Amino acid sequence: MNSLKRFLVVATMSAGLLTQAAIVPTTIMKPVMAAAPATTQAAAQAPQTKGKLIFIDPGHGSSDVGAVHETNGKVDLTERDVNLDVANRLARMLREAGYDVQMSRDDASALVPGQEAADLQARVDKANKANADLLISVHNNGLDNKATRGTEVWYCSDRPFDARNETLAKATQKALVSNLREAGYNTLDRGIKDDKIMGHFAVNGPNLARPSKMPSITGEPLFITNDQDAAQLAKPEIREAIARGYFQGIQEFYSNAKS
Numbered sequence: 709m710n711s712l713k714r715f716l717v718v719a720t721m722s723a724g725l726l727t728q729a730a731i732v733p734t735t736i737m738k739p740v741m742a743a744a745p746a747t748t749q750a751a752a753q754a755p756q757t758k759g760k761l762i763f764i765d766p767g768h769g770s771s772d773v774g775a776v777h778e779t780n781g782k783v784d785l786t787e788r789d790v791n792l793d794v795a796n797r798l799a800r801m802l803r804e805a806g807y808d809v810q811m812s813r814d815d816a817s818a819l820v821p822g823q824e825a826a827d828l829q830a831r832v833d834k835a836n837k838a839n840a841d842l843l844i845s846v847h848n849n850g851l852d853n854k855a856t857r858g859t860e861v862w863y864c865s866d867r868p869f870d871a872r873n874e875t876l877a878k879a880t881q882k883a884l885v886s887n888l889r890e891a892g893y894n895t896l897d898r899g900i901k902d903d904k905i906m907g908h909f910a911v912n913g914p915n916l917a918r919p920s921k922m923p924s925i926t927g928e929p930l931f932i933t934n935d936q937d938a939a940q941l942a943k944p945e946i947r948e949a950i951a952r953g954y955f956q957g958i959q960e961f962y963s964n965a966k967s
């Protein structure tokens with residue numbers, strides 16, 4: 709999860725989740741139907757990838773390991789490492805499709821070790837300096853309530869390019885959920901989330917002194933703190949499915965948006 713928003717997430721979401729759980733005690737997930745009729749798909753233009761620079765930010769690094777999964781009190785999975793693996797897979801897919809790719813980090817280190825706020829700002833600055841077309845911040849979720857699981861994507865509606873942020877978030881959410889389900893994991897679809905309600909803590913929020921200059925999302929594909937989700941996150945094929953979800957979200961964005 710986005711480290712800066714963790715406190716508020718825990719503080720504000722747990723109350724909401726109790727309400728949700730009371731209303732919807734169990735959710736029977738329906739299989740995902742085909743996205744569009746064949747005629748629409750055939751008419752869709754293949755996205756123009758050449759010259760598009762996608763900046764991928766694998767969340768956390770160094771001593772900031774992000775949210776973690778523990779077994780018998782021992783950490784056995786960290787966001788820092790899972791996020792980097794997913795990001796590397798996504799970078800490979802994007803490059804194969806013709807996109808240019810830059811990463812905020814390509815090893816376990818942070819940009820500004822030990823200073824989480826400065827580290828987050830450094831990632832956004834790096835994307836801005838690169839003049840990237842999209843900023844994709846790759847995270848996984850975490851809560852003290854370890855029963856919470858599922859897939860969500862965050863965006864910010866309070867930006868000059870808010871509609872494009874939302875389009876990217878919707879496309880990515882849909883593709884993450886469908887790819888996880890096709891890979892055999894029936895994830896809970898928690899929908900897209902607007903950063904405004906959380907005080908703009910994601911990578912594109914005004915709580916940063918210098919927000920991103922390009923459309924941006926923070927992906928939270930699974931809850932690493934939940935046993936069921938974490939068991940999936942440990943699997944290479946699930947990380948591949950998550951990377952494919954991000955990839956297809958980006959492809960869909962460029963297929964339908966005038967970008």
Ligand SMILES: [Zn+2]
Nearest residue numbers: 709710767847
């Ligand atoms: Zn995170």
